[in-house]
Amino acid sequence: MLYRAMLKRENAKKNGKKAFTLIELIVVIAIIGVLVAILVPTMMGFVTQAQDQTRLANARSVYSAATAAVAQLQSQNQQVTQAAVEAALPNLLGSQFTGNYTVTVTGGLVESVTFTDANGSATYPVP
Template sequence: MKTTKKGFTLIELIVVIAIIGVLAAILVPSMLGYVKKSKVSSANSTASTLQKAINTTLIELDEETQDAGSVTGIDHTKNANTCTVNGTNLPTGITGATVWTKIKNYMEKATKLEFKAQCEGAACTAVAVALDNTYTGTCPGGVVTVDNYKSYKLSVNNALTNALNAAAAKAS
């Protein structure tokens, strides 16, 4: 009685492993590109959401008969319990604590962000957000892209200032 052997030969296994290696060499770099693209997109989306939260806050402050038009900027440091409100002749009701409480009401994760916002005429015109030391996002978008996100990887404060200036220029 003749028995037949079952299984793969060593050559067949080597060929399959080589094919898998070639496919991995092609796919891994492109997959890493998608990760960067999604992180940059997430940072820009966060900036857009934050701009909406700040605009809603400014509208609410204006409705409370306070002059929100005097606010020219809002800055926040990551994990801080307040923000810095910049402006000329700010009314007594517009403080960092008041503004921060309202922003947090509209965006829960704002505490985890470091951001700078530029305001004009009771409206937020541009926002720059640092998700971490690598990814910065802006609104209006298109300032930070996959191609240039590393140029905004300075100290967070400098990156935000540069991104905010570029976003403000784009908004005007």
């Protein structure tokens, strides 16, 4: 078996076929370049979409926490204002939560939450 492999190798050397030709390498590189040119914008679109969904999920989390803050304030017979709800949110969201948010409170109810990070913003509920 080893002998056959050695024979094939020597026959290839005799035939002059040692490696890929320059044309073959250029064609392969061109094909890879075309594939990269197609895939990079597509992947960037996926990244942007994932960032948008993350912002919306964060806005939804803040909305849920704000609703809990309203219930907590009402159970303590405190006035439900935007400032009171925003003051209660850091305790409800935890120290790991990052980003800026604005809560809109109307008539003692959470109307909407806008979450903003370095890449953009999202509002929940979606208008």
